[in-house]
Amino acid sequence: MDRLWLYMLCYNEELMLPFTLDYYSRFAARIFVWDNMSTDSSVDICRCYPNVTVERFNTRGLFNDRIMQRIKNSAWKKARGKARYVGVIDTDEIVFHKDGLDSLLDQAYEANAAIVKQPVAYTVYSANVTRPADDFTLSPDNTSILCGPSGGKVSIFSPELREINYKPGAHRFRPKGRNLSEFVGGLWFHYSHVLGAEVMAKKYEDRWERLSYQNKRHNWGRHYALKYDELVAQMSEGTTRLSDIL
Secondary structure, eight states, rough: EEEEEEEEEEOTTTTTTTHHHHHHHHTOOOEEEEOOOSSSSHHHHHSSTTEEEEEEOOOOOOOOOHHHHHHHHGGGGGGGTTEEEEEEETTTTEOTTTTTTHHHHHHHHHHSSEEEESSSEEEEEESTTOOOOOOOOTTOOSSSSEEEEOOOOEEEOTSSSSSSOOTTSSSBBOOOOOOOOOOEEEEEEEEETTTTTHHHOOOOOHHHHBBBBHHHHHTGGGGGGGOOOHHHHHHHHOOOHHHOOO
């Protein structure tokens, strides 16, 4: 049985994908990228990795949290009996352990844990907030990125759960199953702002314009209304060097 299968949602993430796939390919036997009809080179990048399978889904150009919620709540069920754990992430989310993700998952499996939680989470920013970081790697000597506190997510769990029941955005969940025990370890990083404020402002503008009726009705994705100056201010407060964290 494989240690980990990974499920990832993607839309026009050609800048982040090589970093994320390089990282998780070291630990995941299989990676399934659910692509929302990207118009950049995201799909071509995915096909360069032998352990990556691309699944396409079409929201007709809209950013629709309800559809993405359904994928996150169901796609991983095909890993039952084939993988000990599954990871359900966005393209810019990294679960890290100082001894490697394999070590974290082995410890959790030995503890018979169904859910792997990270007690500390960080949003990752460019050290120079107005342009992308020079180096996206998770290394102690990395001085091109900074981190600030984040709420984090539960991204790794056993496919033997009956349901994970993510809420829209996947920050909240209500799992069901015989075994709901948790193992706490590692760190959760959200690389959402490592591309710099200018790139992020354009990405936010695009998502804000494409918000579905359901998103607007329920106020999902309201943070995409942030403008360039607001992102710069957000990225300039309460930061710590990644090297100090690791």
